[in-house]
Amino acid sequence: MIRILFFAGLREQLDCDGLEIPAAGLRDVARVRAALGRRGERWQVALQRPDLQVAVNQALAADASPVQPGDEVAFFPPVTGG
Amino acid sequence: MIRILFFAGLREQLDCDGLEIPAAGLRDVARVRAALGRRGERWQVALQRPDLQVAVNQALAADASPVQPGDEVAFFPPVTGG
Amino acid sequence: MSVEVAVQESAFDTGAEYASLRAANRTDGATAIFVGSVRDFNNDGRVMALTLEHYPGMTEKVLADIGEQALQRWSLGRVRILHRVGQLEPGEDIVFVGVTAPHRQSALDGCGFIIDLLKTEAPFWKKESSGSTAHWVEARVSDRDALQKWK
Amino acid sequence: MSVEVAVQESAFDTGAEYASLRAANRTDGATAIFVGSVRDFNNDGRVMALTLEHYPGMTEKVLADIGEQALQRWSLGRVRILHRVGQLEPGEDIVFVGVTAPHRQSALDGCGFIIDLLKTEAPFWKKESSGSTAHWVEARVSDRDALQKWK
Numbered sequence: 001m002i003r004i005l006f007f008a009g010l011r012e013q014l015d016c017d018g019l020e021i022p023a024a025g026l027r028d029v030a031r032v033r034a035a036l037g038r039r040g041e042r043w044q045v046a047l048q049r050p051d052l053q054v055a056v057n058q059a060l061a062a063d064a065s066p067v068q069p070g071d072e073v074a075f076f077p078p079v080t081g082g
Numbered sequence: 083m084i085r086i087l088f089f090a091g092l093r094e095q096l097d098c099d100g101l102e103i104p105a106a107g108l109r110d111v112a113r114v115r116a117a118l119g120r121r122g123e124r125w126q127v128a129l130q131r132p133d134l135q136v137a138v139n140q141a142l143a144a145d146a147s148p149v150q151p152g153d154e155v156a157f158f159p160p161v162t163g164g
Numbered sequence: 165m166s167v168e169v170a171v172q173e174s175a176f177d178t179g180a181e182y183a184s185l186r187a188a189n190r191t192d193g194a195t196a197i198f199v200g201s202v203r204d205f206n207n208d209g210r211v212m213a214l215t216l217e218h219y220p221g222m223t224e225k226v227l228a229d230i231g232e233q234a235l236q237r238w239s240l241g242r243v244r245i246l247h248r249v250g251q252l253e254p255g256e257d258i259v260f261v262g263v264t265a266p267h268r269q270s271a272l273d274g275c276g277f278i279i280d281l282l283k284t285e286a287p288f289w290k291k292e293s294s295g296s297t298a299h300w301v302e303a304r305v306s307d308r309d310a311l312q313k314w315k
Numbered sequence: 316m317s318v319e320v321a322v323q324e325s326a327f328d329t330g331a332e333y334a335s336l337r338a339a340n341r342t343d344g345a346t347a348i349f350v351g352s353v354r355d356f357n358n359d360g361r362v363m364a365l366t367l368e369h370y371p372g373m374t375e376k377v378l379a380d381i382g383e384q385a386l387q388r389w390s391l392g393r394v395r396i397l398h399r400v401g402q403l404e405p406g407e408d409i410v411f412v413g414v415t416a417p418h419r420q421s422a423l424d425g426c427g428f429i430i431d432l433l434k435t436e437a438p439f440w441k442k443e444s445s446g447s448t449a450h451w452v453e454a455r456v457s458d459r460d461a462l463q464k465w466k
Contacts, residue, residue, distance in 0.1 A: 008217050008289035009300040051303070053287075058222035060285060074219060074287075078303030081216065081247060081288025082200050082259050082279055082419075090368050090440035091451040133454070135438075140373035142436060156370060156438075160454030163367065163398060163439025164268075164351050164410050164430060179330015182350070190355035190405055197348040198423065199333070204341035254341055268430055269461065272349065276423045310420065 002026060002067060004036065007076035013046045023069035029054050030063040032073050051078050084108060084149060086118065089158035095128045105151035111136050112145040114155050133160050167231035167243040171223050173250040176260055185242050185262045192241035192264035196271035198279050200259040202252050212294045216249040216258065219287035223247070230281045234263065237277070238270040245278060247288060277314050283307045318382035318394045322374050324401040327411055336393050336413045343392035343415035347422035349430050351410040353403050363445045367400040367409065370438035374398070381432045385414065388428070389421040396429060398439060428465050434458045 005018045026032045033054075037044040055074045056065050067073060087100045108114045115136075119126040137156045138147050149155060178199055185195055202214050231243040241264040248258050261278045265271040290301040329350055336346055353365050382394040392415040399409050412429045416422040441452040 005219070007219055007287065008291070055219070055222055055287070058219070058225050060226075074222070076219070076287060077289065077300065079284065079287050080290045080301045080303050081218070081286050082283040087370070089370055089438065090442075137370070137373055137438070140370070140376050142377075156373070158370070158438060159440065159451065161435065161438050162441045162452045162454050163369070163437050164434040177330065178333045179328065182329045182333075186352065186406070186408075193352050193354040195348075195350045195352065196426075197346075197350075198419065199346045199348075200419065201337065201344050201346065203344040203417070255337070257337075266354070268349065268351065269427075272423065272427045272430075275347075276420075279419055279423075 001069065002032060003070075003072040004032070005072065005074040007074065009077045010046060010049075010052070010075055014043060023067075023071075026067055028063065028067055029056065029061055029065045029073065032067055033063070033075075036075075047075065049077075052076070053078060083151065084114060085152075085154040086114070087154065087156040089156065091159045092128060092131075092134070092157055096125060105149075105153075108149055110145065110149055111138065111143055111147045111155065114149055115145070115157070118157075129157065131159075134158070135160060165235055165241060167228055167235055167245075169224055169227035169231060169245045169247075171218060171220075171227070171247050171249055173248065175248070176246045176257065178257065178260060181244060181246065181260055181262055185244055185264050189241060189264055192266055192271075194266065194268040194271040195262065195264045196268075196275035197263075198259075198261040198275050199257050200279070201257045202254050204254045212254055212292055214252045214254075214258075215291040215293065215298075216247075216252060217289045217291065218247075218249045222287050226286045227282065230278055230285065233281070234274040234278050238265060238274040240265045240270060240274045243274070243278070245282070247282070247286070249288070280307075280310045280314065284311060316386055316392060318379055318386055318396075320375055320378035320382060320396045322369060322371075322378070322398050322400055324399065326399070327397045327408065329408065329411060332395060332397065332411055332413055336395055336415050340392060340415055343417055343422075345417065345419040345422040346413065346415045347419075347426035348414075349410075349412040349426050350408050351430070352408045353405050355405045363405060363443055365403045365405075365409075366442040366444065366449075367398075367403060368440045368442065369398075369400045373438050377437045378433065381429055381436065384432070385425040385429050389416060389425040391416045391421060391425045394425070394429070396433070398433070398437070400439070431458075431461045431465065435462060 246260040
């Protein structure tokens, strides 16, 4: 399984702060994103937002970053702390 | 008269923290410096130090800066505060 | 050389944080501090509250990593980064970045670098509320542009 | 917008100075502070004292002028510059520069500008003493070079 997390505006948009999905075939962030998009149009739209940031195991990552079973993958809007 | 002040290492070198000199003919900093240099070799040497800073009426100035009767002219080594 | 970070709901005391950066620190003549506070963004004078959400676990790692990068790059003495989460009122302090170094330029640059990276890499999100309405703060392009000077 | 400067023998309290920069200040979300402290310059561990001489009258004018320049150039909110004179012990604070602004880069740049100009234009001189010997600190070329970035 892969642990998925959503934060801030994205969390509210999806009305979901996290879920687990089977890891089979999801070997990079792009594939994880695509799999989540298949959950419905709302997910498709929200996850294609071009400025969305992604972290794998709590480190900033990109679409090409590898993902393994047991990983934690988080999607979130551009950060606005400080 | 022109009020002359010396600070820090220069004050110690000249063993003098200030004096008054007649203003006649001393219409810029260069002339004030030259007049002070004529007080003796120690003064000559100390006041020709190339990195010496000078202020006229408490504002940083240069050799060409004009001087008038009643002005306060200060000579000092490069500042080292902060 | 040390990096200390904290993510906390409680307020911090800039004077106490300064004292901690200076305690038994005779090698670093320079201390630079940056503090970010909640502004009264609305020009109509309406009091506004701010809620800070974060990504627990990742936040602390990112802050520690940013601090380490700064420490290595400028040979800093101590680095201290605090960031609040939860509900904040106008005038309250959000973030503290404190850096000590033997030389002033290192301290100032290290401090500026940390806050610039924090603004674009640390997973915090601000939600402003004013009366009954609330909205997520949009990231600013200028924050991303600010990173150019550290390339 | 205000510039406040002080030249004083007594110690200052960075926490109190910070509080004064923030008091009833809701427009400026950013505060940058630089503090310079007496280092233990001697690597042999000998305790060293510092005496700060200044040019009374001119010092205050120069500090106020530097503060005004920074305030105009970066649209700062508040500028506060404190500098101690007289006898100082290792570990004691010498100079405080505090700046508030609506934006962080203005606050950090304004703070850096002020300390760089102070280092080359404000009439203070340091004399280090260690045991029975004392000498005037030499100005550093790097302090003059630091001004280039503000041209």
